[in-house]
Amino acid sequence: MVLTMSGGVLSVMEINEEDNSLDNTSFELLEAGGVLSKEAGTTISAAIIGRKASHHADNVARYVDRVYVVEHEALASFNPYLHLHALEKVLKLEGPSYILMGHTYKGVDIAARLAARLKAPLTTDCIGLELDPQTRLLKRRRQVYGGAVIATFIYQGEPQLVTLRPKVWRGRAEPRQVMGDIIQVDLDINSSASKLRVIERVKEEAVRLDDADVIVSGGRGLGGPDGFKELEKLRSALAKGFKKVEIGSSRPPVDKGWISSSRQVGLTGEKVSPMIYIAVGISGATQHIVGMEKSKLVVAINSDKGAPIFTMADIGAVGDYRQILPSFIKKLEELL
Amino acid sequence: MTGLRIIVCAKQVPDPEAPASAVDVDPEKRRVTVKGLMPVINPLDEVALEAALQIKEKYGGKVTVLSVGERLSENVLRKVLAAGADELILVQDEGLDDLDPYSTALLLFKAIEKLGTFDLILTGRESADWGSGQVGLMLAELLGIPAINWVKRIEVVNGAIRAAKVVHGGYDLVEAPLPALLTVTNEFGELRYVSIMALKRARDKPVDAWTLSDVDVDPSTLRKMEVAELFKPRFERMCTIITGKTPEEVGERLAVKLVEELHSLRGR
Numbered sequence: 001m002v003l004t005m006s007g008g009v010l011s012v013m014e015i016n017e018e019d020n021s022l023d024n025t026s027f028e029l030l031e032a033g034g035v036l037s038k039e040a041g042t043t044i045s046a047a048i049i050g051r052k053a054s055h056h057a058d059n060v061a062r063y064v065d066r067v068y069v070v071e072h073e074a075l076a077s078f079n080p081y082l083h084l085h086a087l088e089k090v091l092k093l094e095g096p097s098y099i100l101m102g103h104t105y106k107g108v109d110i111a112a113r114l115a116a117r118l119k120a121p122l123t124t125d126c127i128g129l130e131l132d133p134q135t136r137l138l139k140r141r142r143q144v145y146g147g148a149v150i151a152t153f154i155y156q157g158e159p160q161l162v163t164l165r166p167k168v169w170r171g172r173a174e175p176r177q178v179m180g181d182i183i184q185v186d187l188d189i190n191s192s193a194s195k196l197r198v199i200e201r202v203k204e205e206a207v208r209l210d211d212a213d214v215i216v217s218g219g220r221g222l223g224g225p226d227g228f229k230e231l232e233k234l235r236s237a238l239a240k241g242f243k244k245v246e247i248g249s250s251r252p253p254v255d256k257g258w259i260s261s262s263r264q265v266g267l268t269g270e271k272v273s274p275m276i277y278i279a280v281g282i283s284g285a286t287q288h289i290v291g292m293e294k295s296k297l298v299v300a301i302n303s304d305k306g307a308p309i310f311t312m313a314d315i316g317a318v319g320d321y322r323q324i325l326p327s328f329i330k331k332l333e334e335l336l
Numbered sequence: 337m338t339g340l341r342i343i344v345c346a347k348q349v350p351d352p353e354a355p356a357s358a359v360d361v362d363p364e365k366r367r368v369t370v371k372g373l374m375p376v377i378n379p380l381d382e383v384a385l386e387a388a389l390q391i392k393e394k395y396g397g398k399v400t401v402l403s404v405g406e407r408l409s410e411n412v413l414r415k416v417l418a419a420g421a422d423e424l425i426l427v428q429d430e431g432l433d434d435l436d437p438y439s440t441a442l443l444l445f446k447a448i449e450k451l452g453t454f455d456l457i458l459t460g461r462e463s464a465d466w467g468s469g470q471v472g473l474m475l476a477e478l479l480g481i482p483a484i485n486w487v488k489r490i491e492v493v494n495g496a497i498r499a500a501k502v503v504h505g506g507y508d509l510v511e512a513p514l515p516a517l518l519t520v521t522n523e524f525g526e527l528r529y530v531s532i533m534a535l536k537r538a539r540d541k542p543v544d545a546w547t548l549s550d551v552d553v554d555p556s557t558l559r560k561m562e563v564a565e566l567f568k569p570r571f572e573r574m575c576t577i578i579t580g581k582t583p584e585e586v587g588e589r590l591a592v593k594l595v596e597e598l599h600s601l602r603g604r
């Protein structure tokens with residue numbers, strides 16, 4: 001197969017269904033797409049797919065050459081088949097060589113199916129993206145082996161397809177002098193378009209950990225859900241000195257149902273970078289570390305002095321957290 | 337029909353709980369090397385197996401576990417039989433390691449075609465080693481069946497699947513007709529405890545071993561992952577361990593040190 005790689009870059013925008021807002025991931029994709037299109041000397045376009053997609057058209061048009069707007073009542077809830085159907089229409093019109101999506105529950109859901117349909121090589125959860133000047137192929141950088149290794153992949157094939165990890169790019173897309181064209185795309189949705197039915201969205205605890213000043217995280221070492229009550233005491237003590245203090249968790253407490261999954265920090269959870277991260281009863285598996293290694297100050301409390309978390313902490317205390325926390329909390333209340 | 341015919345796709349991986357120091361890279365050969373680690377069943381595929389076993393217990397049926405790879409360990413994979421799976425099928429051949437996600441999906445697709453009819457396919461959300469999280473959805477596309485990604489709860493209602501699909505801040509309740517494929521996420525809960533006795537009993541159960549020609553796959557149609565570069569990131573920090581005569585004292589000193597560090601951090 002002869003690769004031409006003569007098409008442009010397409011960034012697929014993300015809309016939050018609840019309030020029809022444009023998710024910040026979208027700007028990250030515009031930023032990364034903008035850089036790429038410059039390097040490749042091609043155009044950049046964007047696809048906005050949703051019930052009220054046109055609402056964002058003007059805003060997005062400031063950053064790209066073309067905006068495709070696919071608007072339809074049926075896109076009100078997130079149905080991967082319908083969103084994919086909409087995206088395929090855009091692809092027919094635009095024929096991009098590079099497609100950028102967010103590594104979010106939506107982006108992944110659409111991208112893997114699209115990759116199978118196009119037989120196009122997909123790399124998910126990228127933390128770095130570069131253009132190989134000779135081949136014009138993407139160098140896709142991502143964490144593998146739970147974060148213990150970083151790998152760069154280069155695949156033949158067109159289009160080049162990636163999902164980007166949120167918050168790696170900062171969302172500082174550069175506005176252009178001239179607004180891009182806005183292209184309305186009609187969508188016909190018949191009964192065969194979707195292989196599934198979305199009944200309803202059920203809201204659970206939705207916390208944001210990414211903007212917390214302090215995160216107090218508990219692991220399997222807490223021994224049960226009651227351990228989080230102890231952490232809550234620590235949290236409220238710290239809340240006197242900081243604006244936003246949140247409870248976090250490693251994965252086992254989520255799997256065991258001690259705490260809601262939106263508090264999970266790590267490879268498959270949130271990537272956080274607070275001023276202070278306190279890990280209690282967490283061993284420090286790589287899959288956890290990659291979620292918190294950007295914290296400024298890391299404190300670890302663990303009964304095993306050989307626990308790997310101590311190689312990742314600035315301050316450590318060895319012992320049973322039940323015995324250490326009370327005096328720790330009391331003293332903090334005095335000092336803060 | 338007597339119950340549901342369920343297929344679980346399970347991958348053998350190096351133990352992801354091993355310390356990062358056990359994992360090394362060979363930059364020249366562009367391969368990850370893992371020292372002295374027993375392979376395990378990919379933890380999220382174990383979660384998928386747990387889901388399959390619970391569905392079987394509730395609605396009746398048969399659970400077949402399917403694994404593809406180059407050097408599969410029967411001993412390791414037999415755990416699925418000990419946990420309650422009815423059948424284990426290994427597709428093993430040269431050159432099946434480090435396939436790209438599409439080729440892996442293609443291979444599973446061919447094996448499933450050979451298996452015949454099924455109602456439900458379950459896979460883990462992603463693998464612990466390369467972790468691209470694509471194979472399940474690609475497999476569903478190849479089979480032309482509906483797929484629901486990142487499922488944490490499953491019910492069968494009037495011959496259809498009803499699943500809770502994890503989204504940001506909650507879940508979508510989604511329904512799909514059978515046959516269907518679900519990728520299962522860790523929120524579903526861990527695989528049940530498997531006793532040594534059960535593992536021993538599983539030693540005598542038959543395991544089917546297939547090769548590429550058994551599943552009618554031409555090796556030249558399979559592609560490897562294209563790794564251009566590999567390196568090991570360093571995360572280490574210098575840790576000050578707080579000591580004290582009693583845990584209470586440690587706690588107090590920890591607070592003092594934390595506040596001290598904080599001041600110098602803010603001062604900067």
Ligand SMILES: Cc1cc2nc3c(=O)[nH]c(=O)nc-3n(C[C@H](O)[C@H](O)[C@H](O)COP(=O)(O)OP(=O)(O)OC[C@H]3O[C@@H](n4cnc5c(N)ncnc54)[C@H](O)[C@@H]3O)c2cc1C
Nearest residue numbers: 219220221250251266267268269281282283288303304321
């Ligand atoms: C594909 C994949 C993705 C993953 N994603 C994530 C992720 O996003 N986030 C994540 O966290 N993990 C993730 N994991 C799991 C990860 O590999 C580890 O299993 C997990 O992080 C371990 O959690 P833990 O430290 O709480 O538990 P453990 O490793 O069991 O550690 C418990 C610690 O508590 C200590 N302890 C016990 N009792 C006490 C006590 N009384 N006082 C003080 N300390 C005590 C012990 O010494 C031990 O160090 C993932 C794994 C895979 C395979």
